[in-house]
Amino acid sequence: MKNRRRFLAFGAGVLAGCKKAPDSESGAHMRVYGERAPGETSARWILELSASPGTGSSRTPLADLYGTITPTSLHYERHHSGVPAIEASKHELVIHGLVEKPLVLTMEDIRKFPSFSRTYFMECGGNTMGEQRGNTQPDVQRSHGLLSGAEWTGVPLREVLKAVGVKPEAKWMIAEGADAGRMARSIPIEKVMDDALLAYGQNGEALRPEQGYPLRLFLPGWEGNTCVKWLHRLQFADAPAYSAKETAYYTELGKDGKAQIFTFVMEARSVITRPSGLQKIAPGFHEITGLAWTGKGRITQVEVSVDGGKTWAEAELQQPVLPLALVRFRYPWTWDGKEAVIQSRCTDETGFLQPTHEELVEVRGSNSGYHYNAIKPWRVGADGMVTHV
Amino acid sequence: MCKLVGFLVAVSCFGQGRPASAELIQKLDITVFADGRGLPVGKGTAAAGRAIYKSKCAVCHNDNGEGREKQYPALIGGIGTLATERSVKRVGSFWPYATTVFDYIRRSMPFDHPRTMGVDEVYAVTAFVLHLNGLVAEGMELNEKNLAAVKMPNRDGFVPDQRPDVKARR
Numbered sequence: 001m002k003n004r005r006r007f008l009a010f011g012a013g014v015l016a017g018c019k020k021a022p023d024s025e026s027g028a029h030m031r032v033y034g035e036r037a038p039g040e041t042s043a044r045w046i047l048e049l050s051a052s053p054g055t056g057s058s059r060t061p062l063a064d065l066y067g068t069i070t071p072t073s074l075h076y077e078r079h080h081s082g083v084p085a086i087e088a089s090k091h092e093l094v095i096h097g098l099v100e101k102p103l104v105l106t107m108e109d110i111r112k113f114p115s116f117s118r119t120y121f122m123e124c125g126g127n128t129m130g131e132q133r134g135n136t137q138p139d140v141q142r143s144h145g146l147l148s149g150a151e152w153t154g155v156p157l158r159e160v161l162k163a164v165g166v167k168p169e170a171k172w173m174i175a176e177g178a179d180a181g182r183m184a185r186s187i188p189i190e191k192v193m194d195d196a197l198l199a200y201g202q203n204g205e206a207l208r209p210e211q212g213y214p215l216r217l218f219l220p221g222w223e224g225n226t227c228v229k230w231l232h233r234l235q236f237a238d239a240p241a242y243s244a245k246e247t248a249y250y251t252e253l254g255k256d257g258k259a260q261i262f263t264f265v266m267e268a269r270s271v272i273t274r275p276s277g278l279q280k281i282a283p284g285f286h287e288i289t290g291l292a293w294t295g296k297g298r299i300t301q302v303e304v305s306v307d308g309g310k311t312w313a314e315a316e317l318q319q320p321v322l323p324l325a326l327v328r329f330r331y332p333w334t335w336d337g338k339e340a341v342i343q344s345r346c347t348d349e350t351g352f353l354q355p356t357h358e359e360l361v362e363v364r365g366s367n368s369g370y371h372y373n374a375i376k377p378w379r380v381g382a383d384g385m386v387t388h389v
Numbered sequence: 390m391c392k393l394v395g396f397l398v399a400v401s402c403f404g405q406g407r408p409a410s411a412e413l414i415q416k417l418d419i420t421v422f423a424d425g426r427g428l429p430v431g432k433g434t435a436a437a438g439r440a441i442y443k444s445k446c447a448v449c450h451n452d453n454g455e456g457r458e459k460q461y462p463a464l465i466g467g468i469g470t471l472a473t474e475r476s477v478k479r480v481g482s483f484w485p486y487a488t489t490v491f492d493y494i495r496r497s498m499p500f501d502h503p504r505t506m507g508v509d510e511v512y513a514v515t516a517f518v519l520h521l522n523g524l525v526a527e528g529m530e531l532n533e534k535n536l537a538a539v540k541m542p543n544r545d546g547f548v549p550d551q552r553p554d555v556k557a558r559r
Contacts, residue, residue: 050460259471261548261549
Protein backbone atom coordinates (compact mmCIF):
# COMPACT_ATOMS: atom_id res chain seq x y z
CA MET A 1 0.00 0.00 0.00
CA LYS A 2 2.78 2.34 0.96
CA ASN A 3 4.57 1.67 -2.32
CA ARG A 4 1.40 2.23 -4.26
CA ARG A 5 0.82 5.57 -2.56
CA ARG A 6 4.37 6.59 -3.25
CA PHE A 7 3.91 5.63 -6.90
CA LEU A 8 0.73 7.66 -7.13
CA ALA A 9 2.39 10.61 -5.49
CA PHE A 10 5.28 10.26 -7.89
CA GLY A 11 2.81 10.14 -10.76
CA ALA A 12 1.19 13.33 -9.53
CA GLY A 13 4.62 14.91 -9.37
CA VAL A 14 5.29 13.97 -12.96
CA LEU A 15 2.01 15.47 -14.05
CA ALA A 16 2.44 18.62 -12.01
CA GLY A 17 6.12 19.23 -12.48
CA CYS A 18 7.39 17.77 -15.70
CA LYS A 19 4.48 18.12 -17.99
CA LYS A 20 3.30 21.64 -18.70
CA ALA A 21 -0.29 22.01 -17.55
CA PRO A 22 -2.62 22.89 -20.38
CA ASP A 23 -4.61 26.10 -20.15
CA SER A 24 -7.69 24.64 -18.52
CA GLU A 25 -10.67 25.45 -16.31
CA SER A 26 -10.78 21.91 -14.93
CA GLY A 27 -9.11 22.82 -11.62
CA ALA A 28 -6.48 21.08 -9.52
CA HIS A 29 -4.99 17.64 -9.86
CA MET A 30 -6.41 14.73 -7.93
CA ARG A 31 -5.21 13.91 -4.44
CA VAL A 32 -4.28 10.47 -3.12
CA TYR A 33 -5.84 11.30 0.25
CA GLY A 34 -8.61 13.85 0.26
CA GLU A 35 -8.78 17.24 1.93
CA ARG A 36 -11.73 19.55 2.43
CA ALA A 37 -12.17 22.83 0.57
CA PRO A 38 -9.73 25.54 1.68
CA GLY A 39 -12.52 27.77 2.97
CA GLU A 40 -13.88 25.09 5.32
CA THR A 41 -12.15 25.64 8.62
CA SER A 42 -14.29 23.97 11.26
CA ALA A 43 -11.97 22.56 13.91
CA ARG A 44 -11.83 20.83 17.24
CA TRP A 45 -11.36 22.92 20.38
CA ILE A 46 -8.42 21.63 22.36
CA LEU A 47 -7.94 21.77 26.11
CA GLU A 48 -4.60 20.32 27.18
CA LEU A 49 -4.62 19.66 30.89
CA SER A 50 -0.95 19.23 31.59
CA ALA A 51 2.45 20.32 30.33
CA SER A 52 2.90 16.85 28.85
CA PRO A 53 1.71 16.67 25.24
CA GLY A 54 -1.57 15.14 24.21
CA THR A 55 -3.20 14.89 27.63
CA GLY A 56 -6.60 16.48 27.85
CA SER A 57 -9.49 16.70 25.45
CA SER A 58 -10.51 17.99 22.06
CA ARG A 59 -14.15 18.77 21.38
CA THR A 60 -16.29 18.28 18.30
CA PRO A 61 -17.65 21.45 16.62
CA LEU A 62 -21.24 20.24 16.85
CA ALA A 63 -22.76 23.49 15.57
CA ASP A 64 -20.89 23.18 12.26
CA LEU A 65 -21.83 19.60 11.44
CA TYR A 66 -24.60 18.12 9.34
CA GLY A 67 -26.32 14.77 9.75
CA THR A 68 -25.28 12.24 12.37
CA ILE A 69 -21.75 11.13 11.45
CA THR A 70 -18.81 13.05 12.85
CA PRO A 71 -15.91 13.26 10.41
CA THR A 72 -13.06 11.27 11.91
CA SER A 73 -10.82 14.35 11.85
CA LEU A 74 -13.36 16.15 14.07
CA HIS A 75 -14.22 13.27 16.43
CA TYR A 76 -13.74 14.23 20.06
CA GLU A 77 -10.75 12.95 22.00
CA ARG A 78 -9.92 12.47 25.63
CA HIS A 79 -6.47 11.19 26.46
CA HIS A 80 -5.21 10.57 29.97
CA SER A 81 -1.54 10.01 29.08
CA GLY A 82 -1.11 11.27 25.55
CA VAL A 83 -1.30 9.41 22.24
CA PRO A 84 1.16 6.53 21.85
CA ALA A 85 2.78 5.73 18.51
CA ILE A 86 1.99 2.08 17.88
CA GLU A 87 2.84 -0.03 14.85
CA ALA A 88 -0.05 -2.31 14.00
CA SER A 89 2.28 -5.11 12.91
CA LYS A 90 3.83 -5.19 16.38
CA HIS A 91 0.62 -4.75 18.38
CA GLU A 92 -0.77 -7.70 20.32
CA LEU A 93 -3.80 -8.28 22.49
CA VAL A 94 -3.25 -10.60 25.44
CA ILE A 95 -6.32 -12.24 26.98
CA HIS A 96 -5.76 -13.92 30.35
CA GLY A 97 -7.01 -14.39 33.88
CA LEU A 98 -10.07 -16.58 34.48
CA VAL A 99 -10.00 -18.20 31.05
CA GLU A 100 -9.35 -21.76 29.90
CA LYS A 101 -6.73 -20.85 27.32
CA PRO A 102 -4.85 -17.55 27.67
CA LEU A 103 -4.25 -16.21 24.20
CA VAL A 104 -2.16 -13.68 22.30
CA LEU A 105 -3.77 -12.19 19.21
CA THR A 106 -2.04 -10.11 16.57
CA MET A 107 -3.99 -7.56 14.57
CA GLU A 108 -3.89 -9.98 11.66
CA ASP A 109 -5.46 -12.63 13.91
CA ILE A 110 -8.20 -10.25 15.04
CA ARG A 111 -9.11 -9.17 11.51
CA LYS A 112 -9.70 -12.82 10.56
CA PHE A 113 -12.71 -13.07 12.87
CA PRO A 114 -16.13 -12.29 11.35
CA SER A 115 -16.48 -8.52 11.58
CA PHE A 116 -19.38 -6.13 11.57
CA SER A 117 -19.87 -2.38 11.29
CA ARG A 118 -22.42 -0.29 13.13
CA THR A 119 -23.15 3.36 13.77
CA TYR A 120 -22.88 4.40 17.40
CA PHE A 121 -22.55 7.60 19.37
CA MET A 122 -19.76 8.00 21.87
CA GLU A 123 -19.87 10.52 24.69
CA CYS A 124 -17.37 11.27 27.43
CA GLY A 125 -18.70 10.60 30.93
CA GLY A 126 -17.55 14.12 31.79
CA ASN A 127 -19.25 15.92 28.89
CA THR A 128 -20.67 19.29 30.06
CA MET A 129 -18.94 18.98 33.42
CA GLY A 130 -19.23 22.21 35.35
CA GLU A 131 -22.74 23.02 34.21
CA GLN A 132 -24.12 21.30 37.31
CA ARG A 133 -22.52 24.17 39.26
CA GLY A 134 -23.69 26.74 36.75
CA ASN A 135 -20.24 27.09 35.17
CA THR A 136 -21.34 27.33 31.59
CA GLN A 137 -19.49 27.42 28.29
CA PRO A 138 -20.24 29.99 25.60
CA ASP A 139 -20.93 27.57 22.76
CA VAL A 140 -22.19 24.04 22.14
CA GLN A 141 -18.75 22.82 21.09
CA ARG A 142 -17.28 23.62 24.48
CA SER A 143 -20.35 22.61 26.46
CA HIS A 144 -21.38 19.42 24.62
CA GLY A 145 -18.48 18.66 22.27
CA LEU A 146 -17.23 15.56 24.06
CA LEU A 147 -19.78 13.79 21.88
CA SER A 148 -19.43 12.29 18.43
CA GLY A 149 -21.01 9.73 16.13
CA ALA A 150 -19.25 7.29 13.84
CA GLU A 151 -19.48 3.96 12.12
CA TRP A 152 -17.26 1.52 13.98
CA THR A 153 -15.93 -1.72 12.53
CA GLY A 154 -14.57 -4.63 14.47
CA VAL A 155 -15.14 -8.05 15.92
CA PRO A 156 -17.78 -8.87 18.52
CA LEU A 157 -15.73 -9.59 21.62
CA ARG A 158 -17.89 -12.56 22.58
CA GLU A 159 -16.84 -14.30 19.34
CA VAL A 160 -13.17 -13.88 20.17
CA LEU A 161 -13.81 -15.10 23.70
CA LYS A 162 -15.11 -18.43 22.43
CA ALA A 163 -11.50 -19.12 21.57
CA VAL A 164 -10.24 -18.52 25.12
CA GLY A 165 -13.12 -20.01 27.09
CA VAL A 166 -14.12 -17.57 29.82
CA LYS A 167 -14.61 -19.38 33.14
CA PRO A 168 -17.99 -19.09 34.88
CA GLU A 169 -16.44 -17.40 37.93
CA ALA A 170 -15.27 -14.49 35.76
CA LYS A 171 -17.58 -11.56 36.57
CA TRP A 172 -15.42 -8.68 35.33
CA MET A 173 -13.05 -7.95 32.49
CA ILE A 174 -10.25 -5.48 33.09
CA ALA A 175 -9.36 -3.71 29.86
CA GLU A 176 -5.98 -2.01 29.68
CA GLY A 177 -4.51 0.31 27.06
CA ALA A 178 -0.91 0.54 25.85
CA ASP A 179 -0.78 4.30 26.43
CA ALA A 180 1.96 5.67 28.66
CA GLY A 181 -0.25 5.46 31.74
CA ARG A 182 -1.66 1.99 30.95
CA MET A 183 -5.18 3.26 31.56
CA ALA A 184 -7.47 0.49 32.75
CA ARG A 185 -11.19 0.03 33.35
CA SER A 186 -13.19 -2.88 34.78
CA ILE A 187 -16.17 -3.98 32.67
CA PRO A 188 -18.99 -6.26 33.90
CA ILE A 189 -19.08 -9.61 32.10
CA GLU A 190 -22.69 -9.02 30.99
CA LYS A 191 -21.68 -6.10 28.77
CA VAL A 192 -18.66 -8.02 27.49
CA MET A 193 -20.90 -10.86 26.33
CA ASP A 194 -23.61 -8.53 25.03
CA ASP A 195 -22.39 -6.00 22.47
CA ALA A 196 -18.75 -5.21 23.27
CA LEU A 197 -16.71 -4.68 20.15
CA LEU A 198 -12.99 -5.02 19.45
CA ALA A 199 -12.89 -2.09 17.04
CA TYR A 200 -10.17 -1.53 14.48
CA GLY A 201 -12.08 0.62 12.00
CA GLN A 202 -13.83 3.98 12.12
CA ASN A 203 -15.81 5.55 9.29
CA GLY A 204 -14.50 3.01 6.82
CA GLU A 205 -10.77 3.18 7.49
CA ALA A 206 -8.35 2.07 10.18
CA LEU A 207 -8.67 3.83 13.53
CA ARG A 208 -6.68 7.03 13.81
CA PRO A 209 -3.91 7.07 16.43
CA GLU A 210 -6.05 9.43 18.55
CA GLN A 211 -8.89 6.90 18.51
CA GLY A 212 -6.79 3.99 19.73
CA TYR A 213 -4.93 2.69 16.68
CA PRO A 214 -4.74 -0.11 15.99
CA LEU A 215 -7.34 -1.50 18.43
CA ARG A 216 -9.83 -0.18 20.94
CA LEU A 217 -12.63 -1.54 23.00
CA PHE A 218 -16.00 -0.11 22.02
CA LEU A 219 -18.93 -0.39 24.43
CA PRO A 220 -22.06 0.97 22.74
CA GLY A 221 -23.97 3.49 24.84
CA TRP A 222 -21.39 3.54 27.63
CA GLU A 223 -19.18 6.43 28.73
CA GLY A 224 -16.26 6.93 26.37
CA ASN A 225 -13.65 6.24 29.03
CA THR A 226 -14.67 2.57 29.14
CA CYS A 227 -13.93 2.26 25.40
CA VAL A 228 -10.26 1.70 26.19
CA LYS A 229 -7.95 2.80 23.38
CA TRP A 230 -4.71 1.14 22.24
CA LEU A 231 -6.15 -2.01 23.80
CA HIS A 232 -3.44 -4.53 24.63
CA ARG A 233 -4.65 -6.57 27.60
CA LEU A 234 -7.93 -8.12 28.72
CA GLN A 235 -7.92 -9.77 32.12
CA PHE A 236 -10.89 -11.78 33.36
CA ALA A 237 -11.44 -11.69 37.11
CA ASP A 238 -13.95 -12.30 39.87
CA ALA A 239 -13.74 -8.67 41.02
CA PRO A 240 -13.21 -5.22 39.53
CA ALA A 241 -9.76 -3.65 39.80
CA TYR A 242 -11.04 -0.41 41.38
CA SER A 243 -8.57 1.38 39.14
CA ALA A 244 -7.91 5.09 39.61
CA LYS A 245 -10.11 5.97 36.64
CA GLU A 246 -13.08 4.11 38.10
CA THR A 247 -12.77 5.34 41.68
CA ALA A 248 -11.06 8.73 41.88
CA TYR A 249 -12.58 9.72 38.52
CA TYR A 250 -15.76 8.80 36.64
CA THR A 251 -17.72 8.33 39.88
CA GLU A 252 -20.59 10.56 40.87
CA LEU A 253 -20.34 12.19 44.26
CA GLY A 254 -23.82 12.98 45.53
CA LYS A 255 -25.23 15.46 48.01
CA ASP A 256 -24.91 12.97 50.88
CA GLY A 257 -21.18 12.49 50.31
CA LYS A 258 -21.66 9.02 48.82
CA ALA A 259 -20.43 8.44 45.28
CA GLN A 260 -22.09 6.23 42.70
CA ILE A 261 -19.52 3.88 41.20
CA PHE A 262 -19.55 1.92 37.93
CA THR A 263 -22.04 4.33 36.34
CA PHE A 264 -21.47 3.27 32.77
CA VAL A 265 -24.56 4.05 30.70
CA MET A 266 -25.03 7.46 29.12
CA GLU A 267 -28.63 8.40 29.79
CA ALA A 268 -30.85 10.07 27.19
CA ARG A 269 -29.97 13.58 26.20
CA SER A 270 -30.49 16.16 23.46
CA VAL A 271 -29.19 19.59 22.55
CA ILE A 272 -29.95 22.22 19.95
CA THR A 273 -26.84 22.76 17.83
CA ARG A 274 -28.31 25.49 15.58
CA PRO A 275 -29.05 28.18 16.59
CA SER A 276 -26.66 27.83 19.53
CA GLY A 277 -24.17 29.79 21.60
CA LEU A 278 -22.13 32.53 19.88
CA GLN A 279 -24.23 32.39 16.72
CA LYS A 280 -26.18 35.43 15.54
CA ILE A 281 -29.48 35.08 13.71
CA ALA A 282 -31.77 37.45 11.86
CA PRO A 283 -35.56 37.65 12.21
CA GLY A 284 -37.42 35.28 9.91
CA PHE A 285 -37.39 31.57 9.21
CA HIS A 286 -34.92 29.24 10.92
CA GLU A 287 -34.74 25.50 11.07
CA ILE A 288 -33.89 24.64 14.63
CA THR A 289 -31.77 21.49 14.55
CA GLY A 290 -29.82 19.40 16.98
CA LEU A 291 -28.90 15.95 18.19
CA ALA A 292 -30.46 13.42 20.55
CA TRP A 293 -28.97 10.20 21.85
CA THR A 294 -29.41 7.56 24.53
CA GLY A 295 -27.30 4.72 25.85
CA LYS A 296 -30.48 2.74 26.46
CA GLY A 297 -31.65 1.97 22.96
CA ARG A 298 -33.68 4.26 20.76
CA ILE A 299 -34.76 7.87 20.98
CA THR A 300 -38.55 7.90 20.59
CA GLN A 301 -39.33 11.61 20.74
CA VAL A 302 -37.67 15.01 20.72
CA GLU A 303 -39.65 18.08 21.70
CA VAL A 304 -38.68 21.70 21.15
CA SER A 305 -39.78 24.75 23.10
CA VAL A 306 -39.30 28.28 21.80
CA ASP A 307 -41.00 30.03 24.72
CA GLY A 308 -38.76 29.21 27.64
CA GLY A 309 -40.32 25.81 28.33
CA LYS A 310 -43.95 26.93 28.64
CA THR A 311 -45.06 24.89 25.62
CA TRP A 312 -43.42 22.07 23.72
CA ALA A 313 -43.90 20.79 20.17
CA GLU A 314 -42.68 17.60 18.58
CA ALA A 315 -39.62 17.84 16.37
CA GLU A 316 -39.11 15.74 13.27
CA LEU A 317 -36.60 12.91 13.70
CA GLN A 318 -34.40 12.13 10.73
CA GLN A 319 -34.94 8.52 9.69
CA PRO A 320 -33.77 5.91 10.23
CA VAL A 321 -33.53 6.35 13.99
CA LEU A 322 -30.75 3.95 14.94
CA PRO A 323 -30.35 2.62 18.47
CA LEU A 324 -27.32 3.89 20.42
CA ALA A 325 -26.56 6.39 17.68
CA LEU A 326 -26.90 10.14 17.22
CA VAL A 327 -30.35 11.19 16.04
CA ARG A 328 -30.78 14.41 14.05
CA PHE A 329 -33.92 16.41 14.84
CA ARG A 330 -35.42 19.44 13.10
CA TYR A 331 -38.07 21.97 13.97
CA PRO A 332 -39.21 24.85 11.75
CA TRP A 333 -39.29 28.22 13.50
CA THR A 334 -39.97 31.76 12.47
CA TRP A 335 -38.27 34.17 14.83
CA ASP A 336 -40.15 37.39 15.39
CA GLY A 337 -37.11 39.32 16.59
CA LYS A 338 -38.14 39.34 20.26
CA GLU A 339 -36.01 37.76 22.98
CA ALA A 340 -36.68 34.03 23.11
CA VAL A 341 -35.41 30.95 24.97
CA ILE A 342 -35.16 27.80 22.84
CA GLN A 343 -34.46 24.29 24.10
CA SER A 344 -34.98 20.61 23.32
CA ARG A 345 -35.84 17.59 25.43
CA CYS A 346 -35.89 13.93 24.43
CA THR A 347 -37.54 10.70 25.50
CA ASP A 348 -36.07 7.24 24.92
CA GLU A 349 -37.65 3.83 24.56
CA THR A 350 -37.40 3.15 28.30
CA GLY A 351 -39.72 6.14 28.84
CA PHE A 352 -36.90 8.23 30.29
CA LEU A 353 -37.54 11.95 29.82
CA GLN A 354 -34.57 14.33 29.75
CA PRO A 355 -34.69 16.43 32.94
CA THR A 356 -34.22 20.13 33.47
CA HIS A 357 -31.07 21.44 35.15
CA GLU A 358 -33.11 22.11 38.30
CA GLU A 359 -34.60 18.62 38.36
CA LEU A 360 -31.17 17.03 37.97
CA VAL A 361 -29.38 19.15 40.56
CA GLU A 362 -32.24 18.68 43.02
CA VAL A 363 -31.48 14.94 43.10
CA ARG A 364 -27.73 14.81 42.51
CA GLY A 365 -26.51 18.09 43.92
CA SER A 366 -23.65 19.89 42.25
CA ASN A 367 -20.63 17.94 43.52
CA SER A 368 -20.25 15.76 40.47
CA GLY A 369 -20.47 16.74 36.85
CA TYR A 370 -20.26 13.26 35.40
CA HIS A 371 -23.24 12.09 33.35
CA TYR A 372 -24.84 15.53 33.42
CA ASN A 373 -27.65 15.24 30.86
CA ALA A 374 -30.01 18.12 31.58
CA ILE A 375 -31.91 20.20 29.06
CA LYS A 376 -29.82 23.01 27.55
CA PRO A 377 -31.68 26.29 27.00
CA TRP A 378 -30.25 28.93 24.66
CA ARG A 379 -31.31 32.57 24.86
CA VAL A 380 -31.80 34.43 21.59
CA GLY A 381 -31.40 38.11 22.40
CA ALA A 382 -33.33 40.89 20.68
CA ASP A 383 -30.10 41.56 18.75
CA GLY A 384 -30.11 37.96 17.47
CA MET A 385 -27.11 36.88 19.56
CA VAL A 386 -27.43 33.38 21.01
CA THR A 387 -26.07 32.88 24.50
CA HIS A 388 -26.27 30.40 27.32
CA VAL A 389 -29.17 30.99 29.69
CA MET B 390 -15.37 -27.75 17.28
CA CYS B 391 -12.50 -26.14 19.15
CA LYS B 392 -12.09 -29.26 21.25
CA LEU B 393 -11.68 -31.42 18.14
CA VAL B 394 -8.54 -29.56 17.29
CA GLY B 395 -6.93 -31.54 20.09
CA PHE B 396 -3.28 -30.74 20.57
CA LEU B 397 -3.77 -27.37 18.93
CA VAL B 398 -6.25 -26.63 21.67
CA ALA B 399 -5.02 -23.08 22.19
CA VAL B 400 -5.79 -22.22 18.60
CA SER B 401 -9.27 -20.87 18.09
CA CYS B 402 -12.00 -22.03 15.75
CA PHE B 403 -10.84 -19.38 13.30
CA GLY B 404 -7.25 -20.48 13.61
CA GLN B 405 -6.10 -17.27 15.22
CA GLY B 406 -3.78 -16.55 18.04
CA ARG B 407 -1.11 -18.33 19.99
CA PRO B 408 -1.08 -19.41 23.62
CA ALA B 409 -0.10 -16.69 26.08
CA SER B 410 2.80 -18.00 28.12
CA ALA B 411 2.92 -17.60 31.89
CA GLU B 412 6.08 -15.50 31.46
CA LEU B 413 4.37 -13.08 29.07
CA ILE B 414 1.35 -12.74 31.34
CA GLN B 415 3.54 -12.15 34.37
CA LYS B 416 5.43 -9.44 32.51
CA LEU B 417 2.28 -7.60 31.42
CA ASP B 418 -0.11 -8.16 34.32
CA ILE B 419 0.14 -5.16 36.62
CA THR B 420 -3.41 -5.22 37.99
CA VAL B 421 -3.63 -4.87 41.76
CA PHE B 422 -6.97 -5.81 43.29
CA ALA B 423 -8.51 -4.18 46.34
CA ASP B 424 -7.87 -7.30 48.46
CA GLY B 425 -4.17 -7.14 47.64
CA ARG B 426 -4.07 -9.80 44.96
CA GLY B 427 -1.58 -8.83 42.28
CA LEU B 428 0.68 -6.87 44.63
CA PRO B 429 4.33 -7.62 43.85
CA VAL B 430 6.68 -8.73 46.62
CA GLY B 431 8.39 -5.65 48.00
CA LYS B 432 8.40 -3.04 50.75
CA GLY B 433 8.84 0.62 51.51
CA THR B 434 8.32 3.29 54.16
CA ALA B 435 7.23 6.91 53.93
CA ALA B 436 10.62 7.85 55.32
CA ALA B 437 12.26 6.16 52.32
CA GLY B 438 9.63 7.56 49.99
CA ARG B 439 10.25 11.19 50.93
CA ALA B 440 13.48 11.48 48.90
CA ILE B 441 12.05 9.57 45.93
CA TYR B 442 8.97 11.77 45.97
CA LYS B 443 11.13 14.87 46.09
CA SER B 444 13.15 13.84 43.05
CA LYS B 445 10.41 12.25 40.93
CA CYS B 446 7.01 13.60 42.02
CA ALA B 447 7.38 17.06 43.55
CA VAL B 448 7.99 18.76 40.21
CA CYS B 449 4.29 18.23 39.46
CA HIS B 450 2.56 17.51 42.75
CA ASN B 451 4.53 20.08 44.76
CA ASP B 452 6.69 19.53 47.83
CA ASN B 453 4.01 18.11 50.10
CA GLY B 454 1.30 17.03 47.69
CA GLU B 455 -0.30 20.47 47.33
CA GLY B 456 -0.35 20.09 43.54
CA ARG B 457 0.33 22.79 40.96
CA GLU B 458 -2.65 24.87 39.98
CA LYS B 459 -4.21 24.00 36.62
CA GLN B 460 -1.39 21.55 35.93
CA TYR B 461 -1.27 18.54 38.21
CA PRO B 462 -3.63 17.50 40.97
CA ALA B 463 -3.10 17.85 44.67
CA LEU B 464 -2.74 14.64 46.65
CA ILE B 465 -3.78 15.88 50.07
CA GLY B 466 -6.69 17.54 51.81
CA GLY B 467 -10.43 17.27 51.54
CA ILE B 468 -11.09 14.83 54.37
CA GLY B 469 -14.55 15.61 55.77
CA THR B 470 -15.66 17.70 52.79
CA LEU B 471 -17.44 15.11 50.65
CA ALA B 472 -20.95 15.85 51.89
CA THR B 473 -20.51 19.62 51.59
CA GLU B 474 -21.21 21.99 48.70
CA ARG B 475 -17.52 22.36 47.96
CA SER B 476 -16.29 18.80 48.13
CA VAL B 477 -12.59 18.10 47.60
CA LYS B 478 -11.77 14.69 46.16
CA ARG B 479 -8.21 13.71 46.99
CA VAL B 480 -6.32 10.51 47.83
CA GLY B 481 -7.07 10.71 51.53
CA SER B 482 -10.57 12.11 51.29
CA PHE B 483 -11.98 10.10 48.39
CA TRP B 484 -9.94 7.11 47.18
CA PRO B 485 -11.44 3.94 48.66
CA TYR B 486 -8.43 1.63 48.54
CA ALA B 487 -4.70 2.02 49.22
CA THR B 488 -4.13 -0.67 46.59
CA THR B 489 -5.47 1.75 43.97
CA VAL B 490 -2.87 4.30 45.02
CA PHE B 491 -0.12 1.71 44.58
CA ASP B 492 -1.56 0.48 41.29
CA TYR B 493 -1.87 3.97 39.85
CA ILE B 494 1.62 5.04 40.90
CA ARG B 495 3.09 1.83 39.51
CA ARG B 496 1.29 1.95 36.16
CA SER B 497 1.09 5.68 35.45
CA MET B 498 3.76 7.53 37.42
CA PRO B 499 5.97 9.52 37.09
CA PHE B 500 3.65 10.98 34.49
CA ASP B 501 6.25 11.54 31.78
CA HIS B 502 8.20 8.36 32.54
CA PRO B 503 5.76 5.80 33.92
CA ARG B 504 6.91 2.38 35.09
CA THR B 505 10.49 3.47 35.65
CA MET B 506 10.41 3.03 39.43
CA GLY B 507 11.31 -0.24 41.09
CA VAL B 508 8.77 -2.13 43.19
CA ASP B 509 10.28 -0.97 46.48
CA GLU B 510 10.26 2.61 45.23
CA VAL B 511 6.56 2.31 44.41
CA TYR B 512 5.83 0.97 47.92
CA ALA B 513 7.87 3.82 49.40
CA VAL B 514 6.17 6.55 47.36
CA THR B 515 2.76 5.01 48.10
CA ALA B 516 3.63 5.08 51.81
CA PHE B 517 4.76 8.69 51.55
CA VAL B 518 1.56 9.82 49.80
CA LEU B 519 -0.52 7.99 52.41
CA HIS B 520 1.64 9.57 55.11
CA LEU B 521 1.04 13.05 53.66
CA ASN B 522 -2.65 12.29 54.14
CA GLY B 523 -2.06 11.23 57.74
CA LEU B 524 -2.96 7.62 57.04
CA VAL B 525 0.27 5.78 57.85
CA ALA B 526 3.16 6.57 60.18
CA GLU B 527 6.42 7.70 58.65
CA GLY B 528 8.30 4.60 59.74
CA MET B 529 5.62 2.06 58.91
CA GLU B 530 6.72 -0.47 56.31
CA LEU B 531 4.15 -1.20 53.63
CA ASN B 532 4.46 -4.44 51.72
CA GLU B 533 2.44 -6.92 49.68
CA LYS B 534 0.96 -8.42 52.86
CA ASN B 535 -0.28 -5.31 54.65
CA LEU B 536 -1.03 -2.65 52.02
CA ALA B 537 -4.60 -3.79 51.41
CA ALA B 538 -5.28 -3.52 55.15
CA VAL B 539 -4.64 0.23 55.23
CA LYS B 540 -8.08 1.63 55.97
CA MET B 541 -8.87 4.56 53.72
CA PRO B 542 -11.32 7.10 55.26
CA ASN B 543 -13.74 6.83 52.33
CA ARG B 544 -13.67 3.05 51.88
CA ASP B 545 -17.41 2.80 52.48
CA GLY B 546 -18.21 5.93 50.51
CA PHE B 547 -19.28 4.26 47.27
CA VAL B 548 -22.68 2.96 46.21
CA PRO B 549 -23.74 1.21 42.98
CA ASP B 550 -25.29 3.06 40.05
CA GLN B 551 -28.60 4.50 41.32
CA ARG B 552 -29.84 5.73 37.97
CA PRO B 553 -32.40 6.44 36.71
CA ASP B 554 -32.46 8.62 39.82
CA VAL B 555 -33.75 11.85 38.26
CA LYS B 556 -37.44 11.91 37.40
CA ALA B 557 -38.37 14.68 34.99
CA ARG B 558 -41.87 16.14 35.08
CA ARG B 559 -43.88 17.00 32.00
